[in-house]
Amino acid sequence: MTYAIECQEITYTWPQAKSTTINIESFYVEKSDRLFIYGTSGSGKSTFLNLIAGLLSADSGQIRILDQSIIKMSDRQKDRFRSKHIGFVFQQFNLIPYLSVEDNIVLPAKIAGINNVTSTNRARFLVEALLLDANLLSQRADQLSIGQQQRVAVARALINEPEILIADEPTSALDEESKDEFMDLLLKTQQRTGTTIIFVSHDKGLMKHFDKTLSMTELNTALSKRGNHVL
Amino acid sequence: MFFKIAFKSLMNRKLSVALTLASLTVSIMIVVSVEHIRSQAREGFDRTVSGVDLIVGARTSQVNLLLYSVFRIGNASNNISSESYELIAGDPRVAWTIPMSLGDSHRGFRVVGTNSNFFEHFQYGKQQNLMFAAGSPFESAYDAVIGAQVAEQLQYQVGDSITLSHGIGEVSFSNHESTPFRISGILAATGTPVDQALHVPLEGLDNAHGIQHDDHHEHGEDEQHHHISSSELTTFMLGLNSRMSVFELQRAINEYGEEALSAILPGVALAELWQVMGTVENILTVISALVMFASLLGIATMLLSSMRERQREIFLFRSVGMHSSSVFLLIEIEALLITAVASFLALSLITLILFVNQSWLSQEFGLSVQIFPLSYNIAFYIGIIFVACSVLSLLPGLAAYRSSLGTQLKL
Incomplete structure (x- = not known):
């Protein structure tokens, strides 16, 4: 069984911080898993996700995404790897406001150099799977409701498969x-694409949708150490 | 794809982009017009006289002599006696002379008393001879040959009768009304002061003056061949048999003991006169460069100030896999797009303005300008503008680059 994500002994300290921000002994995610990570602000979840995404470099430890060590990659390689293998959906303001919905969806495909026919077909599939009205495609992204924008964001995150x-x-x-x-649409689409989902939230009510759940406080041992230190 | 994103991003900030575009368009127009007018003026200037080896007049500075003999600006301080003229004209080194008597006018246009040598030997531009658009050179003492602009503006045709005025004002109280001249020919346009002059035979002019001022004796028909000896000239141009003797003859004329004369080489005098104008030219160039610089700073400022509101956008580009250097490129493309559109607008507007005002320019200033301003120099300036623009937008570009380097998933 190969893992989607494998992390071992990773540590990271913010440049000006007094104590370690992240200390994770081990973290494994299997392919096609749906993982819910519970975390409040200050739990180090954003730093952790930045490390996985390769936007921050760990001070020590191993991070392997899809069997490839991202620690050894150059910045450009990381960018390329990220655009090909990892999709993101954020809290809000996911879309470039002045581009059309369609341009937003296919943007990662264009950056990755995927040909137009393929990306158009994928976009059509995703738009249909996420129940987005085809009439929306030509509209400016900032004219959509937030609910619609979040679904467009999922379509964009999945365009490069x-x-x-x-x-x-x-x-x-x-x-x-x-x-x-x-949630319903996201998970139904996930079933069809088999994408591994890492879903981070402070909303425990969403846990019910997931097979596996994990708490940032369990994961990040730096938190308990820091707590001890303060005490 | 970059162009599409850059374009839509600019369209998203229509107002500030439009203002920046307007300021850049205006400054490119200034740079291009200054250069265009400069080069056209220079070209027209160098075209005014050619094929003439020396211009002789009463002693004065070479610029002054050039101004009144060729450009018909200002007046001679003194005339040349006919003795001196005949002596020089008779010199074996001299091939031909064009005598000129200035000082009369016709409805605001200068009148040049001369002889048919003028039409035979005077050259302009690249050794082009004067051509007749209609009619022919002088056939009698009361014939007049008029420049293209005179004909156009006063609506004269061959065969029309005109009278001259003494002095050079548009309105004169002493008109030579009893000696009308008949227009025998109209010259083709040259783009030089010749277009704005009326040419009449010296003997006709003398007679007009003779009748005007009663103290002169009247010239009889038989005296026509000796007219030169009975009147004074303002200036004359001469051509040599061999150009080798030009300095020798120039020195001889300048050192001529009987009368204080100056002989100038038209090319040298033109260069000196242009140098006088060169200061103005340099000031204009510096001012237009500064205006240009200011509006390029405007682009950089506009892009830089948009960086704060665009941090989210840059972050999103990064998160979908765009490299930091591409983000940098995007900002540069935005700046260059504005410059390209501004250059296009500026050139089109200038072309339009010149097209509309072409006849006015030529009537008021005798400037015959080329309508489309794209010359080698102007292409060069626009190239410099593009380079300066990309250099100045390095600043916002680098700001975008750095902001995108520090990009993290802010959660």
Whole structure:
């Protein structure tokens, strides 16, 4: 069994910080897993996701994504690797406001150099799977409702058929009704694509949608150490 | 794809982009017009006289002599006596002379008393002879040959009758009304002061003056061949048999003891006169460069100040796999797009303005300008503008680059 993500003994300290920000002994995610990570602000989740995404470099330890060590990659290689294998959905403001919905969705494909026919076909599939009205495609992204924008963001995150989707609080800007609809569509789409999902949220109510859950406080041993230190 | 993103990003900030574009367009227009007018003026200037070896007049500076003999600006301080003229004209080194008597006018245009040598030997531009658009050179003492602009502006045709005025004002109280001249020919346009002059035979002019001022004796028909000896000239141009003797003859004329004369080489005098104008030219160039610099700073400022609001955008580009250097490139492309559009607008506007004002320029200033301003020099300036623009937008570009380098998933 190969893993989607393997982390061992990683540590990271912010340049001006007095104590270690991240200390994770081991973290494994299997392919096609749906993992929910519970974390509040200050738990180090954003630093952790930045490390996985290769936007920050760990001070020590091993990070392997899809069997490749990202520690050894150059910045440019990381960019390329990220655009090909990892999709992101953020809390809000996911889209370039002045581009059309369609341009937003296919943007990562264009950057990755995927040909137009392929990316158009994939976009069509995703738009249909996420129940987005085809009439929306030509509209400017900032004319959509937040619920629609978050679904477009999922479509964009999946356009390059990444093995891993990192969703960071994607529902926090949505009302209850849209939240359930979003989760439903996200997970149904995941079933069809087989993408590994890492879903980070402080909303415990969303845990029910996931097979595996993990808490940032369990994961990041730096937190307990820091706590001890303070005491 | 970059162009599409850059374009849409600019369109998203329509107002500030439009203002920046307007300021850049205006400054490119200034740079291009200054250069265009300079080169056109220079070209027209160098075209005014050619094929003439020496210009002789009463002793004065070479610029002054050039101004009144060729450009018909200002007046001679003194005339040349006919004795001196005949002596020089008779010199074996001299092939031909064009005598000129200035000082009369016709409805604001200068009148040049001369002889048919003028049409035979005077050259302009690249050794081009004067051509007749209609009619022919002088056939009698009361014939007049008019420049293209005179004909156009006063609506004269061959055969029309005109009278001259003494002095050079548009309105004169002493008109030579009893001696009308008949237009025998109209010269083709040259783009030189010749277009704005009326040419009449010296003997006709003398007669007009003779009748005007009663103290002169009247010239009889039989005296026509001796007209030169009975009147004074303002200036004359001469051509040599061999150009080798030009300095020798110039010195001889300048050192001529009987009368204080100056002989100038038109090419040298033109260069000196242009140098006088060169200061103005340099000031204009410096001012237009500064205006240009200011509006390029404007682009950089506009892009730089947009960086704060665009941090999210840059972050998103990065998160979908765009490299930091591509983010940098995107900002540069935005700046260059504005410059390209501004250059296009500026050139089109200038072409349009010149096209609309072409006839006015030629009537008021005798400037015959080329309508489309794209010359080698102007292409060079626009190239420099592009380079300066990309250099100045390094600043916002680097700001974007650095901001994108520090990009993290801010959660």
